[in-house]
Amino acid sequence: MRIRTAAPLALAAAAALAGSLLATAPASAASHQxxxxxxxxxxxxxxxxxxxxxxxxxxxxxxxxxxxxxxxxxxxxxxxxxxxxxxxxxxxxxxxxxxxxxxxxxxxxxxxxxxxxxxxxxxxxxxxxxxxxxxxxxxxxxxxxxxxxxxxxx
Structure with a gap:
């Protein structure tokens, strides 16, 4: 049962991390705008x-x-x-x-x-x-x- 609850939590954490990385990517690109x-x-x-x-x-x-x-x-x-x-x-x-x-x-x-x-x-x-x-x-x-x-x- 812990495995089932840990997997969604890990997936949610990975999605949040990916989202935060995507949110910061335009900032480096924007440095030359x-x-x-x-x-x-x-x-x-x-x-x-x-x-x-x-x-x-x-x-x-x-x-x-x-x-x-x-x-x-x-x-x-x-x-x-x-x-x-x-x-x-x-x-x-x-x-x-x-x-x-x-x-x-x-x-x-x-x-x-x-x-x-x-x-x-x-x-x-x-x-x-x-x-x-x-x-x-x-x-x-x-x-x-x-x-x-x-x-x-x-």
Whole structure:
């Protein structure tokens, strides 16, 4: 008889625990609603790594503005584990929009920024992208092990 009453109690406790875990899951997802964050990172450009500008520009980091207003990115920094740093000049990203930071050379536009490097930044064998506010506060980070060449953060 105790087994019969213990099973429903255990089931009720498990359901309550699952419900509380589900209730907390959106809070972590909501941490990026209304802010700037790292999105997709193409850390291994498709094809052979021949250092052509086309190959360098196929390596990129998407930075998404999930907020309700346009943000000025002047002074924001994007860094890797080695210390390579891209500092945004005067560049804006609209509400709900994404700016793609390419490793190679090009002309900045609303949706694209260029690091203007002649060599790759992001390590194919594992690395970590960090986005810093102008004052130096870490805003977001995303890491990956050796893998497929693409990481979708958050």
């Amino acid at each position: 209304g802010g700037l964050h790292l999105g997709k990172i193409q850390y291994d450009s498709p094809g052979s790594d021949n250092r052509s500008n086309t190959s360098l520009n196929a390596e990129y980091v998407d930075i998404h503005n999930n907020g309700r207003s346009t943000l000025q990115l002047r002074g924001y920094k994007l860094k890797d584990n080695t210390g390579y740093t891209y500092t945004f000049p005067s560049h804006t990203v609209g509400a709900g929009k994404t700016v793609r930071v390419h490793t190679g050379k090009g002309r900045d536009s609303g949706a694209h920024a260029y690091w203007n490097r002649g060599s790759y930044v992001w390590n194919n064998t594992g690395d970590k992208a960090r986005l810093y506010k102008p004052g130096g506060t870490l805003l977001d980070s995303c890491s990956w092990p050796k893998g497929s060449g693409v990481k979708v953060c958050h």
